[in-house]
Amino acid sequence: MRIIINYPRYLIENIDGVYILRKLFIIIPFLFIGLLPAEDGLRESYNQEAMEYSEEDEEEEELELNYSANLYLGYPVYVTETFSYYDKSNPVVGLSIGTPFGFQAGPFYATVNIEILRYIFEGTEASKQANYVGRKFGGMAYQVGVNTGLFFNEFSFSITAASGVYHEGTGFIGGVNLDLPLGDMPIEIRLATRANMIQKSDGITGWVGGGISLGYEF
Numbered sequence: 727m728r729i730i731i732n733y734p735r736y737l738i739e740n741i742d743g744v745y746i747l748r749k750l751f752i753i754i755p756f757l758f759i760g761l762l763p764a765e766d767g768l769r770e771s772y773n774q775e776a777m778e779y780s781e782e783d784e785e786e787e788e789l790e791l792n793y794s795a796n797l798y799l800g801y802p803v804y805v806t807e808t809f810s811y812y813d814k815s816n817p818v819v820g821l822s823i824g825t826p827f828g829f830q831a832g833p834f835y836a837t838v839n840i841e842i843l844r845y846i847f848e849g850t851e852a853s854k855q856a857n858y859v860g861r862k863f864g865g866m867a868y869q870v871g872v873n874t875g876l877f878f879n880e881f882s883f884s885i886t887a888a889s890g891v892y893h894e895g896t897g898f899i900g901g902v903n904l905d906l907p908l909g910d911m912p913i914e915i916r917l918a919t920r921a922n923m924i925q926k927s928d929g930i931t932g933w934v935g936g937g938i939s940l941g942y943e944f
Contacts, residue, residue: 791837793944794824796916800937805847808931811858812847818920818935819844822886824873836874841888841899843867845922865893867924873903880907886920895925897932905941912943 798820805815820843828837844866849858871888882905889898901920908914916939923932 791826791828791830791835792824793826794941795944796822796824796939796941798822798916798918798937798939800918800920800935802933802935804934806931806933808863808926809847809933810854812849812861812863813853814848814850815933816846816848816864818937820939822939822941828872833877834875835877836872839871839873839886839888841867841869841871841886841890843869843899843922863926867892867897867899869897869899871899875903881905892924894927897922897924899923914941914943915939916941 800818802815823840825838846864849861853859869888869890873884873886875884884903886901899922901918904917906915919936921934
């Protein structure tokens with residue numbers, strides 16, 4: 727699935743934005759490794775086939791698209807030059823709301839998601855510029871985007887892309903998610919990597935972070 731987001735020309739020319747994309751592309755291949763187990767045995771009779779088809783139907787029903795909510799807690803692990811001035815990073819908290827609006831074709835799905843984020847960076851005595859001491863950079867972000875991925879039995883691997891309003895303008899978030907169910911409960915643990923690019927008064931800045939979230943499927 728190809729997603730094209732048109733940003734101002736300075737997105738391409740700004741080195742912070744390029745570094746963030748490079749970091750995200752390096753992380754993606756390592757998040758997901760071998761989740762699809764092989765099936766054992768051969769079908770020997772019509773009755774066995776009927777039973778297997780019935781089990782498959784039940785599994786498909788379990789994988790229907792639903793509303794979901796994930797509470798996220800993460801921390802920046804790579805920051806751009808801007809944050810040598812705002813040198814204190816704080817935990818990033820967020821809420822991801824999944825919707826059933828989209829489509830599903832076999833194990834593949836694509837849905838509309840809402841991402842709400844709170845991020846705060848602060849300038850301390852260690853800042854490269856004295857006039858940044860005591861200042862803060864951050865606020866709330868409200869975004870709408872697409873979550874697309876694959877079901878592997880009860881697991882789910884997905885890629886998120888969203889854009890919206892940050893405290894100083896528009897921004898973009900991209901990331902990868904691995905959802906791990908907790909038994910038969912409608913609760914899941916999500917391992918996530920997020921790359922954020924946001925506008926500031928003199929260009930673009932951002933960070934790459936990792937985190938974990940606890941989700942509930944309605």
